[in-house]
Amino acid sequence: MIEVETPALVLDLDAFEANVETAFGLARAAGVSLRPHGKSHKSPDIARRLIAAGAVGTCVATLAEAEAMVAADVEGVLLTAPVATKGQIARIALMLAEGADLMVVADHPDTVAPLSAAADRAGMRLRVLVECDMGQARTGVLTAEAAVTLAHAIAAAPGLTFAGIHAYWGHLQQVADIAERRARVEAQADVLRGIIADLRAEGLEPAIVTGGGTGTFSIDRDLGIFTELQIGSFIFLDSLYGPLALEADGTNPYRHSLFVRAAVVSANALGNDLPQVIVNAGLKAFATDSGLPRLASGPEGLNPSDTTYRYKGDEHGALMLPPGAPVRLGQILDFVPSHCDPTVNLYPRYHLMRGGEWTGHWPILGRTGAA
């Protein structure tokens, strides 16, 4: 195999496609649409493949991601985070003026007039969803009353259409016990049902009700609330989601498809009582917010679960090995990142692999500060 420059982000297309087929099969069976979240992949190439698999579009979390998707003619882009500044709203106006198929969320009445002016300036209608806080204490209106007030304001604003509700319980995605996860989702779902009822009572039918994530997908899709779900991490399965029970029967139907490839650049402690090698992937090669990467697969004779990765500064990690492990200087090793989304954000491209052979690259766009 040709050597890639390490550290590199590797996408196993076989595993990726298996994950897509699995999730879309589950969604179809439940009768819910998917608009998978592009914050995980930042790739118009992936968004297009998900749409080809049946997705109704792509969610994005930032204006830079939205701009990248729009520039690549991806349809059905939903920006799931509210914007507030003049500059941010000007970027929405520009995308609209260029004919973008774009929806946004809002969580404050003060943003309605500027969004309306942006749509008017672009000569386009802008569909706006009301974002409702679902207990995460992040973005979103805090009460049903505030949701109704904001929906009325959107519906009344020139150029805007009240398009529905964005309701994401991000803080419940990784609740370890699936029974507890279900109980907490169902409690929150009751709050969401109340908001929807209040909106309907005011004649404000939410055409779209969107939310959900990979961790709660098996619960969300049978709630009878969501018209569409925005699962994202399922395409990659990082080491946060890897050990979680994701389906009601306790299984996890996805495979790891995303890896960080690194090289052993120092091996002087290979013969020590506590052997280790140093790989050229450290704090700048993995997201560090949620635990440690782990070795995905080793050379023959090395069980990855007998190894432990430790950060050794910005550019390096130590892989602790069992005595006599068949690892050598220059060895290429693949790691499963702990948190896929911010790890993807560190790299400019995916190196694509199928059946152990390189098949090309997909660029990663709309990275931090990249607009």
Added chain:
Amino acid sequence: MIEVETPALVLDLDAFEANVETAFGLARAAGVSLRPHGKSHKSPDIARRLIAAGAVGTCVATLAEAEAMVAADVEGVLLTAPVATKGQIARIALMLAEGADLMVVADHPDTVAPLSAAADRAGMRLRVLVECDMGQARTGVLTAEAAVTLAHAIAAAPGLTFAGIHAYWGHLQQVADIAERRARVEAQADVLRGIIADLRAEGLEPAIVTGGGTGTFSIDRDLGIFTELQIGSFIFLDSLYGPLALEADGTNPYRHSLFVRAAVVSANALGNDLPQVIVNAGLKAFATDSGLPRLASGPEGLNPSDTTYRYKGDEHGALMLPPGAPVRLGQILDFVPSHCDPTVNLYPRYHLMRGGEWTGHWPILGRTGAA
């Protein structure tokens, strides 16, 4: 002031230049050269300004950084991490063939023949330093005997010149108590003196002895060992180094020059008993390995030390505020990142500010996977 797209990396040139002047003044007084570490800034523009201030070149930690510096005609590039694979050594050969002013380190005899072949292929001499582990258990030879063996191998290899020693005590940079930091550095310095003596006894004079960092600069520069030091973070002063005593008198002579600028994109909890606002800078906008960012300066009437930042997912953070804080939806806020190097790696450019006015951009090159 014109709005920049947030999150953005902002460099205050006045503070940056004050930091440069301070550090170079201290180095001159101690009679030691500086080859500041480019892993902190990844910017040929900054490397050139440091050379103009008196630096003998720039250190880099990765081949991608080396390539960026070489492509920009930066002189005196020292790659401070060993390489091992064929592909890595081919990249060194390519830089040499293009006339790069480049030195590298090695920590294993097995890499000598390939480096020699690379220099030969390029028709150039390559200066190689022996990297010695200084207790960090990362890269470097582990004994004086191994250092001598490796130096002999380098000196004997066609196309290679034994250029000296790389000895970095990265694990001592942030020892909180400066007296303990000094004691541990001095103990390690004795080990380094022993290695140098053993090399000299073999006729292997190390022309360059390099190491050190911002945290141990005041100690390192008076040891009488180092010909040059590779401090890096002093130009920015992150919130890791900010609270540390850096000089013998307990002072820290540097100023914060690097900020992440964010916008308040949600403010529904501003009036709560525990008020907070949500900014558009989260796990993808800050390095998360070493504590939390902190607010650098607030609007009039808000003391930054009365606020606390918390991560709220990939794209967002919550800024916890005192009741009645004068913060509003759309407000622009600057944060001091906790760890400058991996934070810089997240951004494509510095937005330059002088006296409160934007003055341009410097690109950030050689980021992860960017070769």
